[in-house]
Amino acid sequence: MAKVLKAGILGGGQLGKMLLQQAANYPVETFVLEDDPDCPAAHLCHHFIKGDIQNFDDVYNFGRALDVLTIEIEAVNIEALEKLENEGVKVYPSATALRIIKNKILQKQFYKTSEIPSAEFKVVSNRQDLENYSSFFPAVNKLAEGGYDGKGVQIIRTAADISKGFDAPGVLEKMVEIQKEIAVIVAVDDKKGIVIFPPVEMVFDGHLNLLDYQFSPAEIPEKTLWRIEAIAIKVGKSLNSPGLFAVELFIDTKGDVFVNETAPRVHNSGHHTIEANYSSQYDMLWRILLGYPLGNTASILSSSLVNLIGEEGHTGEVHYEGIEEVLKLENTFIHLYGKKQTKPGRKMGHVTLLGKDRYDLVRNALEVKRLLKVISKPILG
Numbered sequence: 001m002a003k004v005l006k007a008g009i010l011g012g013g014q015l016g017k018m019l020l021q022q023a024a025n026y027p028v029e030t031f032v033l034e035d036d037p038d039c040p041a042a043h044l045c046h047h048f049i050k051g052d053i054q055n056f057d058d059v060y061n062f063g064r065a066l067d068v069l070t071i072e073i074e075a076v077n078i079e080a081l082e083k084l085e086n087e088g089v090k091v092y093p094s095a096t097a098l099r100i101i102k103n104k105i106l107q108k109q110f111y112k113t114s115e116i117p118s119a120e121f122k123v124v125s126n127r128q129d130l131e132n133y134s135s136f137f138p139a140v141n142k143l144a145e146g147g148y149d150g151k152g153v154q155i156i157r158t159a160a161d162i163s164k165g166f167d168a169p170g171v172l173e174k175m176v177e178i179q180k181e182i183a184v185i186v187a188v189d190d191k192k193g194i195v196i197f198p199p200v201e202m203v204f205d206g207h208l209n210l211l212d213y214q215f216s217p218a219e220i221p222e223k224t225l226w227r228i229e230a231i232a233i234k235v236g237k238s239l240n241s242p243g244l245f246a247v248e249l250f251i252d253t254k255g256d257v258f259v260n261e262t263a264p265r266v267h268n269s270g271h272h273t274i275e276a277n278y279s280s281q282y283d284m285l286w287r288i289l290l291g292y293p294l295g296n297t298a299s300i301l302s303s304s305l306v307n308l309i310g311e312e313g314h315t316g317e318v319h320y321e322g323i324e325e326v327l328k329l330e331n332t333f334i335h336l337y338g339k340k341q342t343k344p345g346r347k348m349g350h351v352t353l354l355g356k357d358r359y360d361l362v363r364n365a366l367e368v369k370r371l372l373k374v375i376s377k378p379i380l381g
């Protein structure tokens with residue numbers, strides 16, 4: 001019988017929760033490190049350890065007795081992971097891969113040296129620095145560290161926008177004329193085996209900068225698909241680490257493909273794989289962490305996916321409106337993350353829809369957005 005391994009997850013958000021839902025099928029004892037004992041993952045792991053994932057001692061002490069460690073968020077203490085790696089704990093993704101990805105400057109330099117196509121860029125150290133590159137506009141200023149869900153990204157069309165730029169180290173990236181945004185999940189095992197999931201198409205909400213809905217597999221010309229697959233595999237190989245990596249790419253109006261960024265973990269763009277693919281991204285990561293063969297990434301049916309985001313004007317104890325109506329739609333699966341408090345723009349859950357016809361999938365996705373609302377409990381009296 002296979003040995004029951006001890007596996008740790010740094011972070012206890014919804015990604016950790018969905019990873020743990022899948023862990024229940026494997027011989028593994030799970031540990032979560034997170035500050036908030038009420039986080040989505042806290043009640044599904046065998047052992048919850050309260051602590052700061054950015055603190056060296058907390059991460060090191062958490063990892064010491066484990067066989068393997070992974071992350072569900074990049075903002076972790078890398079020095080502690082390096083020490084654990086040196087002491088024989090498996091860290092997937094590796095501390096080196098994490099270090100590259102965690103910092104946008106290092107990540108962009110990595111694409112360049114690895115000959116992976118990504119928009120041209122300049123390294124900037126502060127807001128004033130942006131003035132040196134007005135010939136480079138229109139461009140996108142990105143914070144080196146700490147940005148997420150579009151919060152570390154500012155478009156600089158002309159010199160008049162410089163005041164909106166970040167007064168901190170980052171990159172200034174050439175603006176891509178985006179035709180489509182695509183994400184591909186790449187899985188790499190510890191024997192350098194590599195598989196990729198079918199690409200996903202993402203459609204964004206211009207207002208919140210959060211994903212509006214996504215569709216999978218993406219509808220793209222065959223040659224573009226081959227290009228995207230080759231690039232995603234190159235990213236997976238060049239990072240030189242076991243793990244699961246979500247590669248976000250742009251197809252521009254000319255049909256050229258550029259990598260936007262990579263996440264070294266399970267990702268929002270892979271939620272649909274729970275129902276829509278033979279092996280989900282969560283299943284795949286357990287196979288990698290526990291040293292089992294990689295799974296089958298093929299999609300069983302097409303899918304659309306809607307994120308459930310806290311409504312504007314609603315802050316407080318969460319209340320869901322429209323669950324019954326949504327579940328009446330064909331092949332609809334609700335995932336609520338179990339966060340007790342909602343606030344505008346917070347990711348509170350998602351809904352996956354399966355089907356054969358793209359038109360139906362998009363129409364039903366929009367219907368879900370209309371029917372299902374995440375609000376704060378109405379105050380009575």
Ligand code: ADP
Pocket residue numbers: 119140142147148149150151152153173174175176177178181204248260261
């Ligand atoms: P985050 O990691 O915060 O989600 P991203 O780097 O993915 O930030 O950028 C958020 C969004 O900004 C992208 O999905 C895309 O729509 C837009 N964007 C980012 N970089 C560029 C670029 N070089 N050209 C045009 N649009 C961009």
